[in-house]
Amino acid sequence: MKFKTLLASAAIALGLASGAFADGHEKTKVGFVYVGPVGDGGWTFTHDQARLAVEAEFGDAVETVFVESVAEGPDAERVLTQMALDGADLIFTTSFGYMDPTNNIAAKFPDVKFEHATGYKRLHPNVSTYSARFYEGRAVQGHIAGSMTESNIIGYIASYPIPEVIRGINSAYIHARKVNPDVEFKIIWAYTWFDPAKEADAAKVLIEQGADVILQHTDSTAPHAAAQEAGNVVTFGQASDMSAYAPFPRVSALLDEWGDYYIARTKAVMDGTWESVDTWHGIGDGMVGIGEITDAVPANVKEEALALKAAISEGSYHPFTGPIKKQDGSDWLAAGEVADDGTLAGMNFYVEGLTAEIPQ
Template sequence: MMKSLLTGATFALGLTTAAFAQDETTKIGFIYVGPVGDGGWTYEHNQGRLAVEEHFGDAVETVFVESVPEGPDAERVMTQMALDGADLIFSTSFGFMDPTINVAGKFPDVKFEHATGYKQADNVSVYSARFYEGRAVQGHIAGQMTESNVIGYIASFPIPEVIRGINAAYLQAKAVNPDVEFKIVWAYTWFDPAKEAEAATVLIEQGADVILQHTDSTAPQAAAQAAGNVATFGQASDMAEFGPYPRVSSIIDNWSPYYIARTQAVIDGTWESTSTWDGIAPGMVGIGDITDAVPAEIKASAEAMIESIRSGDMHPFTGPINKQDGSVWLADGETASDYGDDGLAGMNFYVEGIVGDVPQ
């Protein structure tokens, strides 16, 4: 009997210890707008998730759901993650903003991190990268590489992040090539290879020999490669498989340090709602290898620009800059503010020289 009781006590202790260990595991959820194999935006967010697993080992468990439409489906997925015991949920697309806020209100003990949005709560942080810094570098290269003076831009949705990117690229292209013209196709998607390839083809037919994109697949790279003599830039991920040409450089989103730091804050019990907007200097925005397809003098000037942005000596939005209607936005030497009236965070206008209207 004594042995039986001892065994039972030992078994109960084992269960308690196992339950305690399970409770100590931090569960992290990720919700993605595209597939993890998109080669761009979602791929890099998933690399961040994998970095969390590698860094913390058995102390964390990560789960993810890919290709979630922005809207009610996102709310359903996050609700299920919270019900399944997630301690921290990263929602990684602009259109997940309201669903994130809605679900966070129902689960006050769960921490939420929303990428590229602006709505916060006690248990909701927001984070984004200054992609416009990378697009300024792309514009600098594109303006010098184009022979037709026509640069194509595949835009996703008319939100401030995308409009900032268009304006930043245009301003720096125009600075090195006064004859440059931007043609913009709004794809109204983040990830749709067929639509993206079609947009690239339309731009090439309109004379573009350099194409930039704010969509997530490698379809524009493939379309440019098939057309020949059209330069492209990787979006969100390196897309180096299309180098050294047509892909001549890229913007690389590096989410890993942020994801590790925010997970650590949850583990430590120090997590607080914050707003993060980092760029080239902290390493959240990387510039992929500038290939030898770019002439040496252009490559050197682009590298100098990267270092100037990194050091803070250059801001991509430095006046004089007018709005599209000719009204003054920034006076000579004035740099754009992040927030407030006409701040970068709410940018909803084209700068002077861009033809066409911002879709409403």
């Protein structure tokens, strides 16, 4: 692990105190804690691109630092403590499992602002939470996947059984089944965000089970390589475009767009307007994107997918609109009823038609 720091010799040469301008005001120091390597090609890569966007926006007024591949647990507290001690004004903790460490360390450093991705706990006034409505992008993926499968079997590589991942599975399944009532989802839980070997093995098992479309909620490009080797198997980029595998097997992607949010929150710290808030944005707010839909997708399917994206973006359609039943057959949403954010945020059930069980 390493920190990206300003060279002390450069500061001395300029005759400045560390992190300060000639007029005496301090640079804003922004830290980022990553669960994977910045080169993962997916989740962490997109967060680091947003860090670079902060640097590009504010130039010499900011200093950014990051630590990559930080395990979710006690090691995260150690890293956060060191960042705070090193003078960070704002720290982004970019994985669900950093939720408790973020709040624990925030209590010890009340003057440092903390932003936690995908969590729901704001136990202190210096903690905010933010996430994206990834399920909106999963709906578009599901439409394409259900339209393109020939075996009627779609494989799904899932990371951890948390609400964010369960929402994604449900959304993709609902929209795949709308265009293909015979579709079946086979789900493998990898219990990792980033492990190319495990992700590749999961993809191969799903392909052996008949899946000709692979969806993933893990961060490496390994499933694309496995699909490419297998032949006629469709994949989708996760978090980033993963366009090295386009136009096939990767036919589109779910994009995480963090840059605007990171810039806005950094600016809020700089001008003293930062407040503790919950943020949950989607396609319409520009936090979720749909990667290029390649010509490997039939023209009519592409047109339908883009129309679905537009309807979600403008708010005329919600991916969880009834009638929808739960997996056990009980009623959930009546015809025309839209799921509330509270239920979605804590989603711990599958919708009707999914045959797998959610691990405990």
